[in-house]
Amino acid sequence: MVRAALSGYDRAMIALPPLTRDLVLIGGGHSHALVLRRWAMDPLPGARLTLIDPGPVTAYSGMLPGYVAGHYAARDLQIDLVRLARRAGARLVIGRAEGIDKGARQVRVAGRAPIGFDVASLDIGVTSAMPELPGFAEHAVPVKPLGAFATRWEAFRRAPGPVAVIGGGVAGVELAMAMAHGLGRRAEVTVIEHGRALAGTSGRARTLLLARLQALGVTLIEGAEVAKVEAEALVLADGRRLPAALTVGAAGARAQGWLSETGLETKGGFLSVGETLQTSDPAIFAAGDCAEMLHAPRPKAGVFAVRQAPVLARNLRAALTGGRMRRYSPQRDYLKLISLGEKAAAAEKAGLALASHWLWRWKDRIDRRFMDKLSDLPPMPAPKPPRESAAGADPSAEPMCGGCGAKVGRGALKAALSGLTGAQRDDLEVLPGDDAALLRMGGARQVLSTDHLRAVTDDWSLMTRIACLHALGDVWAMGAQPQAALLTVILPRQSAELQQRAMAEIGAAAEAELTAAGAALIGGHSSMGSELTLGFSVTGLLERDPVTLGGARPGDALILTKPLGSGTILAAEMRGAAQGPDVAACWQAMLQPQGAASSILGPDARAMTDVTGFGLAGHLAAICEASGCGAAIDLGAVPMMQGAEALAAAGVKSTLWQDNRDGAGPVFGAAGQRGALLFDPQTAGGLLAAVPQEAAEELMTRLRAAGYPAARIGTVEALPGIRVA
Structure with missing residues (x-):
């Protein structure tokens, strides 16, 4: 019997079990945080885990009084959901859940398409709001x-x-x-x-x-x-x-109002659960303060949420596999430790009470031990190195970054493109160095470009929006108005039902972002592979001459419309080394469209590009090369994303950083962490424009009024090369 040899790609695809079931955790409460930690230690093959929460961090209630009293910093009581989700292999959706359609098996989340599930769990806490009280x-x-x-x-x-x-x-x-x-x-x-x-x-x-x-x-x-x-x-x-x-x-705990509209059984507005923590719908679980245990009513206290977590984790797994459920039996009474303002605490149990400073120290150790469980996560297991490798191969190399950090370097790309002959048609003009082509049809001029990204987040909706705005950047950089787009999707291997759920989220996000930009989504193509990749082929219409890379003149001011740092932050997030709030701020920066900035800068810009994979230095070098000039950068004026400098100072770099440094040409004076960020690959970055000095101040005023964190970062010079000071 003869067996066909399998390629490495084929073997990788066979090794990946297809995704068949969606588990959605609604809320990042204490129970769900501990479920995520357990999942990180022992994930279930074939199950896709999603966490939905309004923010990138959630606060630990046990340390809140200590924070208010000044004993803890804000970061001390924050459970970092971004890091926790990354370690668990879960996709994090930052959004507020507003309802559940248990018939359609969907969670409604504000501002995006519904999220489908096979099994869901709620741990959304309570509110002490008083909507009935005037004012x-x-x-x-x-x-x-x-x-x-x-x-x-x-x-x-x-x-x-x-x-x-x-x-x-x-x-x-x-x-x-x-x-x-x-x-x-x-x-x-x-x-x-x-x-x-x-x-x-x-x-x-x-x-x-x-x-x-x-x-x-x-x-x-x-x-x-x-x-x-x-x-x-x-x-x-x-x-x-x-x-x-x-x-x-602080007058008591109230249930979140939308729970009573789910069609699930409730008591006092809280979700009724039985011994297995299942609601009236066996596929939907609830834990923590949002749940009311009918078999053993207890007051709302964090101790129960923590102790429910092991049972909840096991029962969610059983629901996904058809396994046996476990019963949760809460203790009848529990020790209450109450902070007394200063570093002292009172303890009460079974009618007895005492207070002392050593009780505070005990409480502090308990709280810090809990937080350590969720912050000092075990490192991700490194792949086993090969026994041998080809000369020049580095088995210890960092995993490849996503987004523009996964692009081909500028030097390799220039060498490959240098052998192309260019346009051979009268109705087509390829602009040297630009990422878009100019088509002429009758009296109309149309810009054509394409781009795709390896995912930087498993939130398909968020990733779709980032990829869409990234692709539109080339159109906006030429001063064109977006017209139409085709979507290209590579999904990880999964069942037909999960494919449908993913494509519904991706399609809704793409259409919403393109519509907001004035363009239409007209179709696309899809396939399955080893990981999520998204791309767009886009067209735009020009009402005036295109703004190209060539045209900058000595004395022109350089304006940048977005801060730098996305490559470094995303590289750190991939390694579990970034702070959740910094990652969330980075995502939000990438989501700022550049259409209005293009409209403001376009009429005056002599040269313009979007700052993406080659970093600020590489894209500025492209302008200088096409325009036959050089540039001076005021490093202190270059805006940086929150957290980017600290990560750069710690030595975090994207896997494309060295290629960007080598391919940028002569750059003098780029020292320290801020200098390193000049070569950081940006995903969905801002526009870089060379404009006449006399127009710069007015343009900056208009950009800032339009909500852009724009900065005047330097000047075009006659001397070749880039000087940084």
Whole structure:
């Protein structure tokens, strides 16, 4: 029997199990964070894991009072969902879930196409908002969700005023003590409770906490109803008016309103779950504070969310594989550790209570141990090196970056293109050095370009938008208006149903982005491969002569419309070394379309390009070469993305960086981390334009008014080469 030899590509494709099931985690609460960690240690082949959360980080509730009191920095209590998702091999969708269609098996997320699932789980926490209280939505902040409150507190404590806390339960009192300590008596703190404060605690614990409130100078008002919230005051039902520069809602936990519209059984607005943490729909689970355990009702406390995680992880896996479910049986009572403002804590259990500084140290160790589980993640296993390799091969080389970090270097590309003969038709003009061609049809002039990207994120909608704007950059750089586009998609190997879900998200995102740019999506092509790759072939219409690379003159000002750093940040994210907020800010920067910038710069620009794979230095070198000139860059004026300089200083570079450094030609003075970022490959980068000096100031004003973080970064010079100072 003769067997056909398999190519390396064929073997790789066979080794990849096709994706067949979608598991979607809605919310980055404590239970789901721990599920992600477990998944990272033992992923399920064939299952695609998605996490949906409004932000790149989520706050750990146990450390919030310590943060408010000033014992922790904001970063200390942040669970980095970007890093956690990367380590778990999950796609992170930053967006707010707004509903579930359990019949269609879809999650509705604000501003994007629905996300399909086979199995879903909710851990979205609760809210302490009071929508029924007049003025609360406009002038107050609920303590839950924690992220929004932490952001508000960070700004408030720089210029504090009187604080009013609505709610005299343990949560409200603990928060008030933390505020009083953190503000250091710079502002008065008042707690308002409609009934008896700390009614849910034992007599000894209540006495202890009330004494601590008094020692910190916190005013407690019991038996008082709040009538309304004003911008600088709180009005009580009896007419009293309490000054309040900050009003905080901490009066109990309320369910997120949309849960009652899912068609799932609820109790008090919370999702009803049984012993296996399944809701009334067996394919949908719930954990944490958003769930109500019918078999064992318990108060809303983080300890239950943490202890539900192992059972939830096992049962989600069972739901995906047809395995056996496990029961969750919560403890009847639990130890309550309550921060007392300073580095001291009170402990209560079974009616007993005591307070001391060593209890704070114990609580601090517990909290830090929990955070260490979710931040000090085990390294990703490195592929086993080959026994031998060809001369020049480096088995220890970093994995290839995504986006423009996966492009061919400028030097290799120039060498390959130098042998092409160029256009052979009268109706076609290939512009030297430009990434687009100019077509003439009758009296119309049309720009044609194409580009594709290896994925930098597994969020298909986000990646589609980035790839679309990246491809449109060549059209905008020539001063053209986008007209039409064809989409090219390579999907990872997966079942027909999952293909349909992915293509629905990709198609919706592509159409929305192109429509906003004034273009039409007219079709495309797809195939399956080892990883997600997205590309667009685009056309644009010109109403005036194209803006090309040639045409810059000595004395022209150089304007850049976007900051640098995406290649470095994305390389760090791929290695699990970037901070979630920096990655999210990078994604948002890439999503800023350059159409309006093109309209502003185009009429005056003598030369223009989009800054992408070759980095700022490489694309500026292309302008200089085509225009027969050089340039001077003011390194201090070049805008950088949040977190990019710190990563560059730590030695993080894209895999294309060295090719960009070698291919940029003579660049003098590019030192330090800022100098290194001049060669950083950008994905969906900004426009770089050479404009007359006399027009530069007005153009900068218009760009900034249009929302662009534009900067004047240098000057075109007569002498060849690029000088950096």
